[in-house]
Amino acid sequence: MSHRIALAVLLLAATSACAGGQAGQGSANLRGKVYVSSSVTEQGKPRALVEGTKVDLRFTDDDRLIANVGCNMMQGQVSLDGGKLSVADLSSTAMGCPKPELHQQDEWFAKLLDAKPSWKLDGANLVLTGSDTEIVLGTEAPATLEGGTxxxxxxxxxxxxxxxxxxxxxxxxxxxxxxxxxxxxxxxxxxxxxxxxxxxxxxxxxxxxxxxxxxxxxxxxxxxxxxxxxxxxxxxxxxxxxxxxxxxxxxxxxxx
The missing domain is CATH 2.40.128.270 (Lipocalin)
Structure with a gap:
């Protein structure tokens, strides 16, 4: 093998290794973090969530996503490859929601996850984008016993x-x-x-x-x-x- 061919092989291997590292880097960046929504937009207009609720996402250290939008908890193994948030075998608890609109909100968000929305980090914020929906989420500040209701x-x-x-x-x-x-x-x-x-x-x-x-x-x-x-x-x-x-x-x- 000539020096030129050997160098090309080494460059190709290094490029592949870097690409592989970048593909997994997003997942590593989100592991162990919790995000809550600061804004939700649908078809270019603000979407109001049910009063007192937010989109709540927790990325676990074993690559699961745990989501709650006010009623039932949804979870499944998550992949962030290719800029898409993909949840395999999404499961949900079956708690009876006290309001019909909470159940409808659960269905809306489950449909968004099933469609594998795009994701990106914008500074400290996580941005999810579906076909007609964009959700901006910020990292959660820890709650304290005192202060607030x-x-x-x-x-x-x-x-x-x-x-x-x-x-x-x-x-x-x-x-x-x-x-x-x-x-x-x-x-x-x-x-x-x-x-x-x-x-x-x-x-x-x-x-x-x-x-x-x-x-x-x-x-x-x-x-x-x-x-x-x-x-x-x-x-x-x-x-x-x-x-x-x-x-x-x-x-x-x-x-x-």
Whole structure:
């Protein structure tokens, strides 16, 4: 083999190796990261998502994509080769969404994933582009217990988590050593002193009023009372989700 041919072979091998590295580089860049939508455009116009929801994407270290747009969780093995986001065998939980529009939003996003949208990084943002849809997502800032409002979205009883009744709303705010609970009924702008010790949260609960609030709200307030009545819960924050559980297994899930 001449020196010229040998050099050509070496250049071809080096080029192939670089190309292979570039193909996998995007996947490596996204592993372990979480992105949430900052804007959604459809046919050139802003698309409004269901109130209180965002497009939420988590790229795991084992090359899976976990997606949520407000109701069911979707996941599958993800490939980012060729500038396309491709999810193999996309699966979804089968939780009954409290609103029909949440189910429709799930279907809309699953259809977008099935179509293998294009993706690119634009600075710190991830941009997904389908045939008529563009979603811009930013990296997620970690949630903290204090600051902002936590909204109850689930009720825990032992190993089971039930969805929050659609006709009720309950919020928690932790600020300046006070836990403010508001259901708009018996818990209304109620503030209870609390302290944190590791993952333990100790609150000094007081007696509430005894107004009958309707079936949905009564069940919510009963769950809050069961969770907090002992005055001590374990709390856990995972991204923008907060879980409060007591020693008996009663608890609440909340979103910020």
């Amino acid at each position: 936590w909204t109850v979205d689930g009720i825990i009883a032992g190993d089971a988590v039930s969805s929050f009744p659609g006709g009720a709303k309950a919020t928690f705010v932790f600020q300046d050593g006070n836990m403010k609970v508001d259901t708009g009924c018996n818990y209304k702008d109620a503030a209870y002193p609390y302290e944190v010790d590791g993952q333990r949260l100790v609150a000094q609960m007081a007696v509430t009023t005894l107004i009958r609030c309707g079936d949905d709200m009564n069940s919510v307030e009963t769950a809050i009372h069961k969770t907090l009545d002992s005055g001590e819960v374990t709390y856990k924050i995972d991204r923008n989700s907060l879980t409060l559980t007591n020693a008996s297994g009663a608890g609440l899930t909340l979103k910020k």
